Amino acid sequence: MKQTAQIFLCYAHQDEAKVKALYQILKDAGFKPWMDTFDLIGGEKWQSVIQQTIPNSDFFIACLSKNSISKRGFLQRELSIALEALRERLENDIYIIPVRLEECDVPESLSLFQWVDYFREDGWERLVKSIHKGMDRLGIIKPVRLRSQPTDHLVQYQAVKMLIEKKFYDERMNTQGKGILHQYELFECHGEKLVIDHTTALIWQQSGSDRLMSFPAAKEYVDKLNQLRIANYDDWRLPTLEEAMSLMEPERINGVHINPIFDITNHAGGIWTADERENSESAWIFGYGNGGCYDFDKYTIVGVRAVRSAT
Numbered sequence: 531m532k533q534t535a536q537i538f539l540c541y542a543h544q545d546e547a548k549v550k551a552l553y554q555i556l557k558d559a560g561f562k563p564w565m566d567t568f569d570l571i572g573g574e575k576w577q578s579v580i581q582q583t584i585p586n587s588d589f590f591i592a593c594l595s596k597n598s599i600s601k602r603g604f605l606q607r608e609l610s611i612a613l614e615a616l617r618e619r620l621e622n623d624i625y626i627i628p629v630r631l632e633e634c635d636v637p638e639s640l641s642l643f644q645w646v647d648y649f650r651e652d653g654w655e656r657l658v659k660s661i662h663k664g665m666d667r668l669g670i671i672k673p674v675r676l677r678s679q680p681t682d683h684l685v686q687y688q689a690v691k692m693l694i695e696k697k698f699y700d701e702r703m704n705t706q707g708k709g710i711l712h713q714y715e716l717f718e719c720h721g722e723k724l725v726i727d728h729t730t731a732l733i734w735q736q737s738g739s740d741r742l743m744s745f746p747a748a749k750e751y752v753d754k755l756n757q758l759r760i761a762n763y764d765d766w767r768l769p770t771l772e773e774a775m776s777l778m779e780p781e782r783i784n785g786v787h788i789n790p791i792f793d794i795t796n797h798a799g800g801i802w803t804a805d806e807r808e809n810s811e812s813a814w815i816f817g818y819g820n821g822g823c824y825d826f827d828k829y830t831i832v833g834v835r836a837v838r839s840a841t
Contacts, residue, residue, distance in 0.1 A: 542598035560673025585615035624664030680804030699780035722761035738835035745828035768804035774816035797833025
C-alpha cells in the first residue's frame with residue numbers, strides 16, 4: 531500500500547511563487563508534491579530526473595496561467611511525457627489535472643481534461659476532491675489531519691463530538707467507532723526508536739517515558755526531550771486528544787486497545803494528552819488499557835508518549 535500520493539507540479543517559472551505556495555499547501559495536507567525548485571538535488575541531470583519522475587507520479591498537475599500558455603516549450607515537453615505515461619493507466623484513472631492559477635485559455639493539448647480553477651473560492655476544495663477521487667481508484671489511503679493545537683477548555687460534549695466525527699472508538703462514548711486505517715512504520719533515528727503513521731503524518735516515540743508521572747511532570751518531560759534534541763528534533767509535544775485517540779484500536783490486541791508496534795511497558799494503560807478541562811484542575815488521558823478517553827486530576831500518574839508532526 532502506498533503511503534500517500536506523489537504529485538508532479540508542472541509550471542512556468544514566472545509562476546514560481548504561486549506554485550511554491552501550492553506545493554506547501556499540498557505537503558501540509560499530507561500529499562507528496564514534487565517541484566523542481568525543492569526536489570532537484572545539486573549535480574542531478576535534471577532532464578533525466580524529470581523524465582523518470584513524471585511517469586512515477588500518481589498525479590500530474592499542469593499549472594496554467596497567461597505566463598505558461600505563452601511560453602513556447604512549456605507544458606509541451608513535460609506534458610508529452612505525462613501523456614505517454616497516461617497510456618499506461620486505466621481509462622477512468624485521474625492522472626493529468628489542469629489547474630488554472632488565473633483566468634486564461636486552456637491549451638488544446640489539455641482540452642480533454644476537466645480543469646480546476648484554483649483561483650476561485652472553492653478551488654482548493656475542488657482540487658483535493660479530484661486528487662482524493664484519483665487516490666480511491668488507485669487504492670491509496672487518504673491522509674487524515676488532526677488538531678495539533680491544545681486547548682485548556684475541552685469539555686465532555688466536545689470530546690464526544692470529536693469521537694463521532696473522527697469515528698474513533700471509545701468504550702463509553704462511541705462504541706460504534708471503527709478507527710482509522712493506519713500505515714505504521716517503525717524506524718530508528720539517532721538511537722531513538724520511533725513510529726511514523728503515514729496516515730496522519732505523525733511521528734511518535736515507540737516507548738515514551740520510562741516511568742509514570744503527573745501532568746505537570748509530563749510537560750517537563752517533553753521540555754527535556756526538546757532540550758536534549760532527542761532523535762535530533764526539538765519540536766516534541768504532548769499529543770492533543772484527537773491525535774492520541776487516533777491510536778485507539780476498537781478491538782483488544784494483547785489485552786489493550788493499541789497496536790503492538792508501540793511499547794507500553796511503563797504506561798499503566800494510558801498516556802497524558804495536552805488538552806485540559808475548563809476548570810484547569812484536570813486534563814485528558816488516552817486510556818488504551820480500558821479503551822476510552824477520560825479527564826483525570828492533573829496529579830494522577832500515567833505514562834507519556836511524545837509526538838511531533840512529520841510535515
